[in-house]
Amino acid sequence: MARGFGGGGGFGGGANIGNLMKQAQKMQKDMARVQEELAERTVDASAGGGAVKVVAACDKTIREIVIAPEVVDPEDVEMLQDLVVAAVNEALRKAEETSAAEMGKLTGGLGGMPGLF
DSSP: OOOOSSTTSSSOOHHHHHHHHHHHHHHHHHHHHHHHHHHHOEEEEEETTTTEEEEEETTSOEEEEEEOGGGOOTTOHHHHHHHHHHHHHHHHHHHHHHHHHHHHHHHTTGGGSTTTO
16 A cells, blocks of 8 residues: 655654755745845956956846957957957856856755756
């Protein structure tokens, strides 16, 4: 005969479910708070020895791109484009790394469970 989730089943009674729900709600609130904080936190990256600098928020939005005037060469637009792409990608990588580290502090490794977060 199959056992259910209640009464002596294996998952415990309603008190354990209630505690689990409280913990999940607290984690949700904490995650929302961290996401708000990450939206304000920035990282920066550069390419071409600082010729192109990119500032990104940890919510993966680009806040600023600074291009040194001496690298603006109408005869070599491709080089400038490559520097911008490299700096943007590095800034986004740093933002993702920072975001994952901060969220990992909350989830304590639970992020590895597909569909959970």
